Amino acid sequence: MTVSLEINDLGLDAIFRRLAADARPSAAGVFSGFRASEAKGVTNAQLAAWHEFGVPKNRIPSRPVIRGTVERNKRKLDRFLNRQAARVVEGSLTKDQMMLGAAEMLAGEMKKTITRSIGLKSNRPSTVRQKGSSRPLVDTGQLKNSYEGKLL
Numbered sequence: 584m585t586v587s588l589e590i591n592d593l594g595l596d597a598i599f600r601r602l603a604a605d606a607r608p609s610a611a612g613v614f615s616g617f618r619a620s621e622a623k624g625v626t627n628a629q630l631a632a633w634h635e636f637g638v639p640k641n642r643i644p645s646r647p648v649i650r651g652t653v654e655r656n657k658r659k660l661d662r663f664l665n666r667q668a669a670r671v672v673e674g675s676l677t678k679d680q681m682m683l684g685a686a687e688m689l690a691g692e693m694k695k696t697i698t699r700s701i702g703l704k705s706n707r708p709s710t711v712r713q714k715g716s717s718r719p720l721v722d723t724g725q726l727k728n729s730y731e732g733k734l735l
Contacts, residue, residue, distance in 0.1 A: 609686035686732025
């Protein structure tokens with residue numbers, strides 16, 4: 584007995600290939616250009632990297648805003664991209680708008696991570712005394728506000 588199977592994807596494979604073709608990549612995070620401290624010559628991108636990965640010799644613990652946010656929001660991003668892909672197919676949204684929207688959504692979630700201290704190691708007691716707050720990465724708001732989404 585011989586069994587044959589035919590798979591008809593209703594053209595979805597072609598649609599997804601077309602969506603991926605020539606779409607500009609996007610990214611969310613802190614990009615260079617803004618100074619966190621004029622006196623020390625440190626950019627917000629450098630400061631964000633120090634906090635993301637930690638600097639043990641300076642007693643700065645890892646506070647993974649980017650990695651933690653992406654991990655916690657994979658399903659949300661997937662749902663967002665599925666909804667937006669449908670809009671691209673119907674012609675009401677461009678591929679670049681879809682990709683920029685995804686990056687901006689993640690950047691907003693990164694700001695929420697900082698504002699709500701989601702998954703971030705607390706400040707040391709000495710820092711709390713100096714700063715007057717136990718919330719990590721929140722002082723002037725300059726670092727938090729430098730998280731953005733953009734097309735590459």
